[in-house]
Amino acid sequence: DVKVTQSSRYLVKRTGEKVFLECVQDMDHENMFWYRQDPGLGLRLIYFSYDVKMKEKGDIPEGYSVSREKKERFSLILESASTNQTSMYLCASSFQTGGMGGYTFGSGTRLTVV
């Protein structure tokens, strides 16, 4: 069964900490994405990558960075965590050509910044 795996289901971090969220996919997908989900705001794109070492800003990149050193792994980095970054973070991947099936999502990481 194909999978997108996010390393942590729940995280609690302190304000100012550097936080790493890891995502691994086993489908040989070219594209990988990071979203955050907040009530009433839906899914908002933070960053995406269409190839190794390539990255593009999404709609809300401020306060975040990403790293893609290997095709299967896409990391989201919160440089200095703040309480307004408390959210559900979702990683997704897709083939370069997409397809009618769209993205495959991971199970999400619920991050709480205190």
Added chain:
Amino acid sequence: DQQVKQNSPSLSVQEGRISILNCDYTNSMFDYFLWYKKYPAEGPTFLISISSIKDKNEDGRFTVFLNKSAKHLSLHIVPSQPGDSAVYFCAGANNAGNMLTFGGGTRLMVKP
């Protein structure tokens, strides 16, 4: 500017009845549309899609209708079941299909 909007944040339906979830979009360049379903503490899962050249696509209890002139699509679930209770996201896809724009989601509650 929200390119995809789901104006109803929540919907409550009795088991066995029809659920209708609505979605409006502004981007005429979307090549097709998708619906995702999300349970709490899980990632969204793909439910059904429709090409922009069609006006209906059906898969079991789920049917998606597209009205291009109105820039509106809807997801019909018949009959609704308690297990359908989830948040539903609609999304528009570019012509390469590798970039999705999501709506804000609608929480469906199906009462037994």
